[in-house]
Amino acid sequence: MEPTEPHKISKAFESIDGIQRAEASPFLYGKIITRIRENIPAPVYYTGSVLIRFAMAMLLVAALNAATVGILKRPAANDDAQLRQLAKEYFGNEISGYTY
Amino acid sequence: MQSEQELISNLCAGDENAFRELFNLYADKVYNTALSMLQNQQDAEDITQEVFVEVYRSINKFKGESQLYTWIYRIAISKCTDQIKKQKTKKRFSFLTSLFGDDNTLIHDRPHFEHPGVLAEKKEDSKALFHAIAKLPEKQQSAYTLHKIEQLSQKEVAEVMQTTPSAVESLIGRANENLRRLLSEYYNNTL
Numbered sequence: 001m002e003p004t005e006p007h008k009i010s011k012a013f014e015s016i017d018g019i020q021r022a023e024a025s026p027f028l029y030g031k032i033i034t035r036i037r038e039n040i041p042a043p044v045y046y047t048g049s050v051l052i053r054f055a056m057a058m059l060l061v062a063a064l065n066a067a068t069v070g071i072l073k074r075p076a077a078n079d080d081a082q083l084r085q086l087a088k089e090y091f092g093n094e095i096s097g098y099t100y
Numbered sequence: 101m102q103s104e105q106e107l108i109s110n111l112c113a114g115d116e117n118a119f120r121e122l123f124n125l126y127a128d129k130v131y132n133t134a135l136s137m138l139q140n141q142q143d144a145e146d147i148t149q150e151v152f153v154e155v156y157r158s159i160n161k162f163k164g165e166s167q168l169y170t171w172i173y174r175i176a177i178s179k180c181t182d183q184i185k186k187q188k189t190k191k192r193f194s195f196l197t198s199l200f201g202d203d204n205t206l207i208h209d210r211p212h213f214e215h216p217g218v219l220a221e222k223k224e225d226s227k228a229l230f231h232a233i234a235k236l237p238e239k240q241q242s243a244y245t246l247h248k249i250e251q252l253s254q255k256e257v258a259e260v261m262q263t264t265p266s267a268v269e270s271l272i273g274r275a276n277e278n279l280r281r282l283l284s285e286y287y288n289n290t291l
Contacts, residue, residue, distance in 0.1 A: 008225075009283045012232075013276075015225035019249055020217035024131035024148055029123050031145075032152045033116075050193070 104168050111159045119156060126169065127152070129250065130176045132217070136249045137180040137241060139213035139234055147183055151176045166259055173252075173260040177242050184238070215249075232282035240275035243268050 003011070102110065102121065110118035130151050135144035154175055162171055212227040213234075233241060239261070246257045247268070254272070258265045 005284060005287050008228075008287050009280060011222075011225045012229040012283050013279070015218060015222040015229055016215075016248055018219065019215065021128050021132045021250075022135050022144075022216045024127045025145060028127060028131070028145060028148060029120065032123070032149050032156075035149060035153055036156050 105164075108159065108162065108164070108168065111156075122155070122168075123152060126172050129169070130172060133173065133176050133245060133250050134180055136215065136230075136233075136245045137177075138183060139230055143183060147176070147179050150179055154179075170256065170259040173246065173250075174262070177246070177260060181238050181242065228283055228286050229279070231286060232279045235282055236275055236278055240271050240278065243271040244275040244279075247272055 102118065107118055107122060111122060127148065131144055131148045134147040134151075135141065138144050138147065151172065155172060162168070166174075213230045214223055215226060215230060218226040233244060236244065242261060243257055246252045246260060247254060252260070254265045254268045258268045261268065
């Protein structure tokens with residue numbers, strides 16, 4: 001007969017009763033001493049490709065920012081000149097700069 | 101065998117024999133804790149190395165306010181939780197990059213872990229339990245591992261986790277509830 005779910009859950013909980021401690025590798029001490037003597041830093045978990053991607057993303061953000069600033073600055077002067085030209089054509093002479 | 105105070109003094113003086121004795125006393129405890137939390141032998145070895153390197157480098161900062169073993173367990177738990185966070189971040193990141201269709205492959209869940217200290221006839225049941233333990237929130241996982249697998253008392257776990265025994269009791273109670281739910285989901289999905 002297939003055991004019931006509560007029975008399986010209890011068996012899972014009981015599976016670690018009397019668990020023995022896992023033993024570290026006998027070579028571990030040597031590795032630690034080597035690391036201490038050579039002053040090897042902790043391993044870096046980020047791979048080169050991740051760093052390159054991050055740098056590229058940052059460059060892209062910087063380029064987009066520069067482009068946005070450029071676009072926002074440029075039309076301001078042109079718009080002013082175009083408005084003056086339009087006003088001149090419409091009113092027939094240069095306007096005084098007052099807003100009506 | 102040196103007393104704990106002698107051991108600490110000799111370690112502070114840079115005595116390699118003292119470090120060897122410290123390693124013999126605590127290596128298996130640190131390794132077993134790391135193995136139970138990370139559920140991977142290579143990661144557990146790496147973390148054990150990091151713990152002992154940190155102990156060697158910062159023994160001068162040990163003020164003796166707690167026992168040496170609680171301090172070492174604390175370093176081990178802290179490094180394991182950091183490693184688990186890094187693994188989760190890496191997994192999320194690999195999922196995002198895999199969406200863009202390049203050669204970054206998606207990091208899948210590891211196969212179910214078999215603790216080498218579990219009796220042969222209980223291995224299958226323990227796989228389900230370790231699978232569920234890995235899904236517990238950080239503090240519940242630490243408390244449960246230290247109490248049930250490393251067999252520290254609730255008072256000792258409280259000292260390692262710098263909290264009160266009643267808080268540990270509550271953490272273990274919630275861990276048991278969550279494990280029951282996770283195991284139920286596991287058996288419903290796999291059978």
